[in-house]
Each structure stands twice: as C-alpha cells, then as structure tokens.
Amino acid sequence: MANTLCEREGCDSALPVAGRGPMPRFCSTRCRVAAHRARRASTSLPAELTGRRRWVRRDERKAPRRTDGGFASATAPESWTTHREAAASTVGVGLGYVLAAGDRVACIDLDHCLTVDGLAPWARDILDRCPPTFVEISAGGDGLHIWGRADVVRGRRIRRDGSAVEIYGQGRYIAVTGRRFEDCPATLADLSEAVASLT
Ligand SMILES: [Zn+2]
Known part of the structure; x- marks a missing residue:
C-alpha cells in the first residue's frame, strides 16, 4: 500500500x-x-556538545528516549548517555541533547523561520545579533536552533511576526539534527549579549 x-x-x-x-x-x-x-545540509556537531554525557534518543513524537527504549527525562541524569552511545542506538528516529544546570549551554529555538522564500527577516535579525556559532536546521526542516554559551536559568518565549522564539538553558531537551545552517562553524560562541538583547 x-x-x-x-x-x-x-x-x-x-x-x-x-x-x-x-x-x-x-x-x-x-x-x-x-x-x-x-x-x-551537511552534518557535524560541536565537540562542546558531543563531549558531554547529555545525550538521549528521540522518537517520532519528539519524546526523549533512553537507548534501552524507555522514556528519558531532562531532569533524570541517569537516563542520559554519551554521544557515542546515543549515536549508535537505533531507538526512535534521532538524537536529543539535554540542557543541564551549570553547563552554560543555551539554545535559541526559532520556529517556522525557514520559508519557501528563504530565511524570514525576523530570524535573520536574530542571527545577526549572534557571533558565529553552531546553528542547525530543525528536524522538521523549517526551524533553526542557535546553540551557544550563556547563563539561562529560566527559559523564555518571545513572539516574532506570528512565530515563536524560545530561549532554553536548563531542564530541557532539544531534538538535535546536526544539519548545519549556511556556513556556520561547529563550535559554540558566547551568546550572553544576544540573549540579553532579545525581549
Ligand atoms: Zn507536510
């Protein structure tokens, strides 16, 4: 059929x-x-992410999974594993990364910013505020994740042109594709100023 x-x-x-x-x-x-x-898109991941034991699998419903198939949680470190182990697993459809307290790793999630006409101007404006850093195309192919270093204790949600911008710093898992956007580097830059400028 x-x-x-x-x-x-x-x-x-x-x-x-x-x-x-x-x-x-x-x-x-x-x-x-x-x-x-x-x-x-070509795929590669920053060593700052692959070097940490913060990896899970994700299923087709975007839920985090352990490599043994059970559910993982962004607040249960025992359900996380190494990048090597998560990448070798066939559970679900791909990888996820947990933003954990104290790591200073943050992710700015731009929903629905890649349109048929290219990158939406509001999203280009946000990218322009960031120093060169790892930016990946989301699993759905129409969003971006800007990864970097910043102290984000409480996540925030900002509206832009009818779309959502979310800033995450801890207690949260992100579906990771590793598909690099444009010619971004596979390294993490300091996003403190960019995050502070987003209101
Ligand atoms: Zn469709």
Whole structure:
C-alpha cells in the first residue's frame, strides 16, 4: 500500500489525492522545500556538545528516549548517555541533547523561520545579533536552533511576526539534527549579549 502521509519529519498531514502522475511525497510546497533543505545540509556537531554525557534518543513524537527504549527525562541524569552511545542506538528516529544546570549551554529555538522564500527577516535579525556559532536546521526542516554559551536559568518565549522564539538553558531537551545552517562553524560562541538583547 502506498504511503499516505507527508514524509516531512514532524508533519502528519495526509497527502493530497493524486491525479495523474506519481503519488506526491509531501502535503505541501512548504513541506517539500523543508524536507529537501534538511536533506541537503551537511552534518557535524560541536565537540562542546558531543563531549558531554547529555545525550538521549528521540522518537517520532519528539519524546526523549533512553537507548534501552524507555522514556528519558531532562531532569533524570541517569537516563542520559554519551554521544557515542546515543549515536549508535537505533531507538526512535534521532538524537536529543539535554540542557543541564551549570553547563552554560543555551539554545535559541526559532520556529517556522525557514520559508519557501528563504530565511524570514525576523530570524535573520536574530542571527545577526549572534557571533558565529553552531546553528542547525530543525528536524522538521523549517526551524533553526542557535546553540551557544550563556547563563539561562529560566527559559523564555518571545513572539516574532506570528512565530515563536524560545530561549532554553536548563531542564530541557532539544531534538538535535546536526544539519548545519549556511556556513556556520561547529563550535559554540558566547551568546550572553544576544540573549540579553532579545525581549
Ligand atoms: Zn507536510
């Protein structure tokens, strides 16, 4: 039987009924562009992340999983493992990284900023505030994660042009793809000033 759901990770929309020609693989132009963008990107991860025992798997519902298949938690260190072990696991669909207290690792999550026309201006404005640092394309292919160093104790959510910007620092896990955006480095820069400037 043919697959009847959109192939973009994170999209469960039904496919449009095909007329003549091949069955479509995506529900929309937006999903097709996002999936191709995600596939094209080269992958690599900063050593500042792979060197820490903060790794979990993630399932297709974006829930964190242990390498033995059970559920993991951002607040239960015994459910985390090394990057090597998580990367070797076949549980779920990919990797996740836990932002833990005291690590000074932060992530700025830009939702739905990669459009059919490219990077949304509000997202470019936020990227321009950041020194060169590791930026990855999200699992769905239409968002960005800006990774860096900053003391973020309490997460924040900011609205931008109808989209959401979230800043995370601890007690939270992030779905990691390692798909680098543009020509960003695979290193973490200090994002303290950029984070402070976002209100
Ligand atoms: Zn879709």
